[in-house]
């Protein structure tokens with residue numbers, strides 16, 4: 001097929017919201033092993049903000065760059081060696097950037113057929129948060145049955161997905177939220193206890209709920225909570241680090257003094273203390289694992305099975321028009337959102 005017209009958002013140079021520029025260009029045919037997808041919706045993730053600001057290491061030398069790590073749509077064409085999909089199939093997928101576009105060429109192993117009952121919004125908001133939550137809880141966090149879990153930012157995208165997964169396992173989970181209006185969402189998603197940082201002292205409440213400490217703490221805040229999280233692990237407890245949201249500013253701009261301050265405030269864990277207190281600190285970033293086909297496809301198989309059985313309640317999703325990407329970023333940076341944000345095309 002000849003080159004087809006498409007719309008995409010390009011970040012020529014990292015910056016504020018106006019760095020997200022809509023551009024018209026053309027997409028070439030899919031390479032061998034790829035499928036071309038006409039994108040109907042793309043998920044907005046916190047990582048997209050880091051990419052826009054030039055703070056995401058995996059994107060460092062890739063500008064000009066189209067952000068976006070996940071999407072859903074319809075297969076328009078398949079490249080050589082692709083046998084599992086054909087024109088017209090509804091699919092969802094993950095990509096190492098490029099999702100904010102009306103079409104994308106994507107390796108077929110990063111695509112899945114979309115269940116019939118799913119909307120495009122659901123398809124574009126499922127993969128990143130559930131894969132992250134599952135990988136963090138089970139693969140890195142080694143969750144076992146009696147573990148007590150403390151989950152930061154529990155009403156956000158990954159947080160809500162983690163609550164859904166923890167509810168399936170039946171572990172006791174304290175969900176921490178930064179604003180009172182998120183309490184209800186965290187409770188509905190399955191929290192046994194909600195700690196509201198706007199009105200409560202986080203660590204006093206955490207100690208009251210589990211005086212012996214926590215077996216598993218999931219922390220994507222970074223400097224604002226990492227030290228406390230580490231201190232509140234019980235022996236054999238695991239602290240899983242997967243983000244640094246507290247480094248960012250609601251202004252949508254890179255705040256260098258704040259970044260420096262947070263960098264200096266980020267704890268460096270002592271090997272001596274780790275061994276004497278029997279604690280584990282681990283971190284991961286899903287994006288470096290997108291090419292590890294097998295583990296991901298296995299996790300997705302489990303997630304899709306659970307979803308088909310009705311074990312994953314619906315995720316709150318707020319939709320924006322493609323042209324409103326900057327507004328979606330602004331809202332996510334405000335720290336006020338619940339669940340996921342999605343751009344529809």
Ligand SMILES: NC(=O)c1ccc[n+]([C@@H]2O[C@H](COP(=O)([O-])OP(=O)(O)OC[C@H]3O[C@@H](n4cnc5c(N)ncnc54)[C@H](OP(=O)(O)O)[C@@H]3O)[C@@H](O)[C@H]2O)c1
Nearest residue numbers: 046153156157158177178220242243245246284285286335
């Ligand atoms: N490593 C990985 O593979 C991976 C994959 C996906 C996501 N992540 C990370 O996981 C976290 C959650 O991602 P998400 O897309 O689902 O976002 P999200 O949780 O929906 O939104 C981010 C949340 O972080 C909290 N936060 C703390 N300080 C903040 C600040 N200065 N500005 C804005 N928000 C702040 C806010 O919740 P509260 O105020 O309620 O705490 C906010 O709602 C992010 O840190 C992201 O980078 C990592």
